[in-house]
Amino acid sequence: MREPNVVGDWQEYDEHAGLRVRVHGVEKAEPPRGRDDAAEELTYFRFRVTVENRTSERFGIHLEDGQIDIRVGDDGESAFLDWRNSQFIEGFDIYPLRRATSVLYAACPDGRLSRVDIQIQLKVDEEWTERYLWAGGIASVELPVDAGDRSDAARDSLACQVSNFLRKEAGS
Template sequence: MLHPNVIGDWQEYDEAFTGLRVRVHGLMKGNIPSARGRDDKAKGLTYFSVQITVENRAEEYFDLRLSNREAQVRAGKDGHSAFLDEYGSAWIENFRVYPLRRATATLYAAAPASHLKTLDIQIAMRVDDERTAPYVWVGSDGVPESTGRNTVKMARGKESIADEASKFLEEGKTDV
């Protein structure tokens, strides 16, 4: 992956999982789960949620597993770990997704309100008991979801977080 996905983008899998694709979308700030975590680690933090949808366009089924061990959320410019509410989130646990079907998980997390301007969400789910390659989505609480690579940039009239991340990655390249 040369560039991170923007929240709302689909990511296609290849090789062993051809036809399978995943999307992180539906970022909602202030969305508190009905069954909050068992401890009070989120006290003073702002909750948010995202949807993670897996779609099967292959001609065979896949067994999926997406739990708190397969997802990471980082918030803020320095990439601090966000509190992932594993008890309030709705995960995909050992679910068989057939061709032309989808499965969706709802992930609840919390971070300081000031850190919600930069979010990185990494998904590395298990398919048929094999871990997939990790993919990253970037977004923010004030940026609309993308429907294409240039849509967010045109809608806001300035660079999106994905554009900034792409520039940062390009500047860090060295000739080998």
């Protein structure tokens, strides 16, 4: 099974050598043109999708709302994508050594922001590319912890899991 990308990582396309994409900048933010009524009582967040051309040829790229799937929380429920406030990449020619960035707004219940999965399927020169997934989240504000104490969230964090794995490997 392939591992998902971490938010901020670049993903190279096998079928279009030199073309790469990344999801980055996931943060809480209000949309610039006001809230959508369908997102009432939800918390808005935004993220960016950047496509970079590292080749010597031009590519025509297309990224709109039907090519993006956002899942939040432990159960992977769908988030609301605010297509009116989002800036998509529609029929843009990306020339060599250039980038194009799309800023997208979505909303979900506040408690589910700690786990956000974003799947992208870019269209390049009228051909669909492979779907790629980025996993990340927005850390909620936690209360301060006394020295020597660990919060429950810290025990389950990725850093803690990596540390535990490395300790186990060093011991064997």
